[in-house]
Amino acid sequence: MPHSSNAPRRRLPREERTRQLLDVAWKLIGDEGTDALTLGRLAEAAGITKPVVYDHFGTRNGLLAALYQDYDERQTAIFDAAVAAAEPTLQDKARVIAASYVDCVLTQGNEIPGVVSALSGSPEMAAVKRQYQQAFIEKCAAILAPFTGPKGLSLASMWAMLGAADSLSDAAVAGDITKDQAQDELQQIILTIVKRSE
Structure with missing residues (x-):
């Protein structure tokens, strides 16, 4: 059964959320290229608010550094x-x-x-x-x-x-x-x- 868009979002523990965001970021890079990866675009693709992404990575360079570290x-x-x-x-x-x-x-x-x-x-x-x-x-x-x-x-x-x-x-x-x-x-x-x- 598909999830309703009005369904409450489940709050993930920080480590799980970071993993989710990194996975979504890798997919975005694979599909659209690194230039398309912004914190706003990542928030949109992950279905969360921008402040959550900013809280995890701070800046785009912070996100890119986290991706390099993950790799x-x-x-x-x-x-x-x-x-x-x-x-x-x-x-x-x-x-x-x-x-x-x-x-x-x-x-x-x-x-x-x-x-x-x-x-x-x-x-x-x-x-x-x-x-x-x-x-x-x-x-x-x-x-x-x-x-x-x-x-x-x-x-x-x-x-x-x-x-x-x-x-x-x-x-x-x-x-x-x-x-x-x-x-x-x-x-x-x-x-x-x-x-x-x-």
């Missing part, structure tokens, strides 16, 4: 599961890190580049991106730590690995190299960084 959390869960399932060898851990990173970039679709582009240059994006870069570097350093020599992995090496991961993934997205080439090269870079720590 990153989902990808982190996939990455963590892949690393946990990998064989406890340097070769396999490096392979999984490389494959997971490149796959993440290749499977992000059109939505996340639009979000990143819309946030480009904003303080919100700079803060969110930096937070996730540092978390990824720390995570990879911990994964690779059992295989390093007494010098350990330098922070500069980890940033170089991340830069290579970004560049190789971007080249695979553009079609300049294949996914396999990007993953293989990134795996070799990771192995080289670990070998240099001996």
